Amino acid sequence: MAELTDREFWFITVYFKNQRGFEGSHSINDIVIYMLRLGRPDAEQIIASLVDKKVLSLSPDERKVKFTDYGVELYTAMDRDQKEWEKQPIIKVSNIDRDQLLIQAGETFRANRVLREILGQVQTELCIIDAYLGPEIFDLIEDVNPNIRARIITSDRVTRTALSAYRAFKTQYPTIELRITAEDKIHDRYILWDENRGVHIGHSIKDLGKKDTQLNLIKDSRPQYKMFEDRWTGADIVT
Numbered sequence: 349m350a351e352l353t354d355r356e357f358w359f360i361t362v363y364f365k366n367q368r369g370f371e372g373s374h375s376i377n378d379i380v381i382y383m384l385r386l387g388r389p390d391a392e393q394i395i396a397s398l399v400d401k402k403v404l405s406l407s408p409d410e411r412k413v414k415f416t417d418y419g420v421e422l423y424t425a426m427d428r429d430q431k432e433w434e435k436q437p438i439i440k441v442s443n444i445d446r447d448q449l450l451i452q453a454g455e456t457f458r459a460n461r462v463l464r465e466i467l468g469q470v471q472t473e474l475c476i477i478d479a480y481l482g483p484e485i486f487d488l489i490e491d492v493n494p495n496i497r498a499r500i501i502t503s504d505r506v507t508r509t510a511l512s513a514y515r516a517f518k519t520q521y522p523t524i525e526l527r528i529t530a531e532d533k534i535h536d537r538y539i540l541w542d543e544n545r546g547v548h549i550g551h552s553i554k555d556l557g558k559k560d561t562q563l564n565l566i567k568d569s570r571p572q573y574k575m576f577e578d579r580w581t582g583a584d585i586v587t
Contacts, residue, residue, distance in 0.1 A: 352403070353427055359394045360403075360423050362386070370420050373412040394429065449563040451556055459557030460488075461507065466539055467492040475540040475576050479503035479531055482554025485512030489524070498524040501579050503531040514586065527583035534579060538572055546572055 351393055354361070363379055364370055374434045378394060383391035387545040394412060398404040403419030406412075443462045457479070467488060474496055476485070480507040481502040489498060502510070506528065537553065546569035551581050566572060 352401075352422065353397075355390075356394055356398060356403075357423070357426060357430075359383075359388075360398075361392070361427075364415070364429075365423075370415045373407065373414050377411070379413075386502070443516055447565050449565075451561045451563065453558060453560050456557030459561075462563070463488055463556065464492050466541070467496075469545070470496050470541045472497065472542050474498040475538075475573070476500040476553070477502075477536070477538045477540075477576060477579065478549075478553050478556065479505060479532055479534050479537070481506050481510050482552065483507075483510045484554055486513045486517040486524075489523070494521050495523060499576075499580060500524070500526045501534065501576065501583055502526065502528055503534055504528055504532050511586065526586040527580060528586055529583040530581055533582075538566075538576070539573055540566075540569055540576060543573060544569060545587040548572075 363382060368374060376392070379395065380391045386457055395404065398419070399406050399413065403422060404413040415472055422532050443465050449462065451462065455564060470493055481500065537549040537551070538546055539549065546566035548564045548566060551559050555561065
């Protein structure tokens with residue numbers, strides 16, 4: 349579907365919606381004269397553009413125009429979107445569309461919301477590197493998207509509680525796999541998903557909301573995916 353320019357949208361609103369309505373035929377000469385009074389000498393150019401976009405239909409003698417059903421539908425949709433936008437006091441921007449995000453100590457609700465938003469984005473596969481993985485991640489995956497394929501690398505410093513939570517989770521959701529590597533082989537924490545998106549996390553996932561933590565959006569996650577695959581190949585499978 350084509351889009352109306354700001355100039356075209358204003359033109360339709362001022363002359364047709366507010367003055368003449370959408371029904372019937374409209375004299376191009378009358379439109380041009382009206383617009384000249386408003387200090388707009390470009391009416392003919394706008395009409396030509398609207399005819400090209402199938403918003404208006406030109407009469408055989410090229411003296412009049414009529415709205416098409418498509419044109420009314422297009423204008424109505426844009427008018428509705430504009431009104432909805434103007435109603436919103438604040439426009440929400442997705443957390444994971446920001447280049448950087450600081451979660452401060454005590455912001456546990458916000459941390460949980462950010463993690464849920466990330467997990468809700470996953471379409472094919474989730475990959476996590478976190479040397480000090482906590483059991484909370486399995487509860488989040490179960491709540492948000494339990495059937496995704498997930499591969500997680502942690503270190504030999506992982507707690508028994510986290511391992512128990514993983515084993516319990518895997519009995520019900522076998523598409524998840526956990527592997528362990530030496531602590532000195534991994535340091536930074538990453539959440540990667542769908543082979544092209546990722547975030548770098550300053551602290552362990554379990555500490556989000558407990559300590560000041562910076563999240564950085566990774567715009568090209570190919571190097572991190574390669575690192576993940578290298579670590580994955582050399583890590584031990586948790587059974």
